[in-house]
Amino acid sequence: MNRVDGKVALISGAARGIGGETAQLMAEGGAKVVIGDVLDERGRQTVAAINAGGGEAAYVHLDVTKQEDWAAAVNLATSKFGKLDVLVNNAGVFVGKGIEEISLAEWEKLVAVNMTGVFLGTRLAVPALREAAKSSEHGSAIVNLASIAGIVGSTLDPLYSMTKGGVTLFTKSAALEFGRKGYRIRVNSIHPGVIQTDMGEQTFVSRAQRAGTNDTSAARQVVTESVPWGRLGVPKDIAKGIVFLASDDAGYMNGAGLVVDGGVTAA
Ligand SMILES: NC(=O)c1ccc[n+]([C@@H]2O[C@H](COP(=O)([O-])OP(=O)(O)OC[C@H]3O[C@@H](n4cnc5c(N)ncnc54)[C@H](O)[C@@H]3O)[C@@H](O)[C@H]2O)c1
Structure with a gap:
């Protein structure tokens, strides 16, 4: 039995990389997938590859910093595929600069994509996720892409680390808020090493x-x-973890962080 069979997933930043591989694995597992990204051509190619392989996917232009884009993406999932069970907040950007080197504009872009994007995606997807959870034994799921830089300090990338630390704790707080409200939406994070x-x-x-x-x-x-x-690491190492967290196999995981780093943070 496929663990995400029959589910509908929306994945941000899924034109390429970890998100693209996750979309592919979700589709192989029987999920219908909406891919959102700012790289429209690449995103459409990823969708075409999934559909050519017998999966079901659709593309939407999604800049995660824009509320209206999120609204359109959620709307595509529910209008085309009937519901939304899974949100993967995957889109992210990296800035490899220190505290004294980064410009304010670079910092603001980092925060906009890595943090505001996760908050907006969560907020805009909640109504559809709540609705789908009503008829699902294990509820709906959100998976946030944090990083090992969101659980231990980073010698070289302190600002990127700050945004991912925010995602790590937002994941736990969102799990608690939705639990308190009885929404039946599990929220977990994944923490890749270098991929x-x-x-x-x-x-x-x-x-x-x-x-x-x-x-x-x-x-x-x-x-x-x-x-x-x-x-x-390769994208598939992380995609497998994301699909697991989104699946009913992780039906009792909530507010947790899954570390997939080849042992880097064991030291
Ligand atoms: N690669 C790594 O080593 C690594 C390690 C830890 C965590 N991560 C996290 O994993 C996630 C995926 O990263 P990746 O390695 O696949 O990177 P990537 O650069 O290959 O893919 C990121 C995707 O996000 C998209 N994106 C960027 N800004 C966007 C925006 N405003 N709106 C929508 N989409 C946008 C990009 O177009 C791209 O398709 C990110 O959140 C990243 O921080 C990556």
Whole structure:
């Protein structure tokens, strides 16, 4: 039996990377998927690939910092697929700058996408998630993409870390608020280590710049060697965890954080 069979999921930032892989796995598991992103062409390609493989997906332009975009995305899920069971707040951006280097504009963009985006997505999806939960044994689910940088301090990326720390605690607070209100929406976070995506690549570039070498391969090697499991993560490593948290198999997980980092934060 497929663990997300028959569910409808909305995934932000799913044109590529972790979100794209999650959309693919959700569809393979029998879910109908709405992909929202600002990368329209790439997003439509991801949808086309899922549909060509026998899945059911639709694309919507979604800038997570805009309430009206969220309203349209939720509306697409309910009008096209009949309901909304799962929200994955995946869209995120990275800035590899220190406290003294980052500009106010860069900080504000980071907060807008990584924090305001998660808050708006949650708020705008709640009515549809509540409705779907009424006829689901295990309720509805929200999965937030935090990071290991949201549970331990970051030597190099303190501002990115601050936004992900916010997502970590917002996850727990939202679980508590919805529990108090009797909404039957589980809210959990996932905490990836360094994953090989466009964003993962940005972290190597910024480390190489800081080292003054611009040697991205060397920076990648240093990070790889710091992983107890001996390799970098790939999007599927995280997508599997997201699908699990969204599925009925995680029906008693609420307000929790799932760490998927090859052992980095075990030290
Ligand atoms: N890659 C890593 O090492 C890593 C580690 C920990 C956490 N994460 C988190 O995982 C999530 C996915 O990251 P990824 O590695 O797949 O990165 P990615 O850059 O490959 O994908 C991020 C996606 O978010 C989209 N996006 C950016 N701004 C947006 C906006 N305003 N509205 C809608 N979509 C927007 C991008 O277009 C892109 O498709 C992010 O929240 C990231 O912070 C990534």
